[in-house]
Amino acid sequence: MFAIRRVRDHLDLRYGEPLTLQTLATLSGMSRFHLIRQFRAAYGVTPIHYLSHRRIAKAQDLLRYANLTVTEVCVLVGFSSLGSFSSRFRALVGVSPSDYQRRYAHDTPHIPGCHLFMYGVIRQSGRSAGPAAGPSVEA
Known part of the structure; x- marks a missing residue:
């Protein structure tokens, strides 16, 4: 179970980076197929579906x-194609990313992107420091 938790934590921390199932399997010390079965048993979804949901939630x-x-959001959360990001976003949220953004355009004040980069909320690699932007510990 520790190996599965390590994979989930890795996905949570590095969702904005290109990740492959083979990388996750190596991290866990399992085969790709065993990792998928164990991850699904623990969390109810495959590692790739978990990553996709994590990326869309951050988006x-x-x-x-x-x-x-x-x-910019598409790239920051780890998608390499705007088309795949938009279709996955629509499938999970029910509206396009543009419509979702317009829905909140006047409801909340927006934080300038440069401030998010400057204060480490978003790093250039696309990873987030999380809600409390303190020093991060790399594993």
């Missing part, structure tokens, strides 16, 4: 509160 936060374009 929702950024679209709602940050003054960033949809394309």
Whole structure:
């Protein structure tokens, strides 16, 4: 179970980076297929689906509160294609990223993207420091 938790923590910390199932399997010390079975048994979804949900959840936060374009958000959360980001976002949220962002355009004040980068909430690699932007510990 410790290996599965390590994989989940890795996905939570590095969701904005390119991650492969083979990388996660190596991290866990399991085969790809065993990792998928064990991860699904523990969390109810495969590691790749968990990563996709994590990326979309972070994208929702950024679209709602940050003054960033949809394309910038797409890249920051780890998608390499705006089309795949938009279709996955629509499938999980029910609206396009642009419509989602417009919905919140006047409801909340937006944080300038440069401030998010400057204070470490968003790092250049696309990873987030989380709600409390303190020093991060790399494993």
